[in-house]
Amino acid sequence: MMFGRTPQLPTPEQALKGRSTPEFQVPSRHTVLGNPLAGPYPEGFEVADFAMGCFWGAERKFWETPGVWTTLVGYQGGYTENPAYEEVCAGVTGHTEAVRVVFDPTAVSYEQLLKVFWESHNPTQGFRQGNDVGTQYRSAIYTHSPAQLAAVEASREAYQQVLTGARHGTITTEVLPAEGRAFWPAEPYHQQYLDKNPAGYCGIGGTGVSCPIGVAKAEG
Template sequence: MFLSRRVPELPTPEQALRGRETPAFDVPARHTVLGNPLLGPYPEGLEAADFALGCFWGAERKFWETPGVWTTLAGYQGGHTPNPTYEEVCSGLTAHTEAVRVVFDPSVVSYEQLLKLFWESHNPTQGFRQGNDVGTQYRSAIHTHSAAQASAAKSSREAYQKVLDGSGYGTITTEILPAEGRTFYPAETYHQQYLDRNPAGYCGIGGTGVKLSTPFETNWGASCPTGVASAPDADQQ
């Protein structure tokens, strides 16, 4: 994950690469570990969650190893360039971040449990960086699919900030934004389940060692919908 130069500031829509109307590559049909389809539509009752926490090779593995996760998909999200390639994202001129779409069964694993895994698996205070990986594509982000997800994500961020403060860390830079209007573009075939096919491959994912207690205060459960919806309400930090 060390290709091209990295530009530590986000381009405007006018500055971003133009991209293309259709994908530049195909996506495999099935997950190499879980065996389920990578692309939707997904079975009724499952939900989607989108997380960006640095290099998506290691991030994806964190989630596919979690019981209750039905499939995972590495991709690009939160930028301006339609249907980007990896090289374009690495240039810093698309505004995308490396993300993982997690499709999960909420009767087995809760969204809060996925949030706990998200926070504890990376350092969310580093801005456009995760460890030695530097660039806008490594920024921390949560893209939410419902108002309930947005509420849970914000509550978890507040709770984790408190425990980070007590451990000497700085301010969380994680974006919490609605997935609606921020298309998730699947990454190339060789990125999908990369660490399953390359067990000794590079993984830049590493947390702070600070744990988040659950349940944290949230209204999740009172209004948690089934299926995948769009989030009408999320903030920009």
């Protein structure tokens, strides 16, 4: 946690340079779903990237969602190549803690995943999620297609309306294209952390306000 000052994102010039190669290998299989963590993924499946606070709890929200084929936690939205967890937490890489979600669009829609995203954290808190403070805890969505971007913008507008009605603040979620913003897998011990450590820390929590996007498709 940080007290007495507001976290600041580094500029590309200020960020650590990083490494040309990773210092570890990604585990081969998801400990819960049993599927490979790294690609290539099955034909016709899609990828979604979300950041919503500590990635331990965020990842669990998505692996529990029917239609999700695999999940992988990592670092995204920053500048440092192959960053280490300690560097990300120090705020010197520009990354946020993210979850890569690989899903079968015939079993779960991107809109339904957005509903999980919005309702599972507080997207109005800036560089913070609950008691977790730092640039690595910012809310973010990195889109992989124009269709994903359109769905994000529609859901954000709809959710802002209900949040405002419930006296919450303005959504601060960073929305950017995934292209050009590499997803760097986190260290093996972070993958499916709450499956390996069921009593482990989970700092994310929603606003208690339901997101109207995705309801029709979920019931259809």
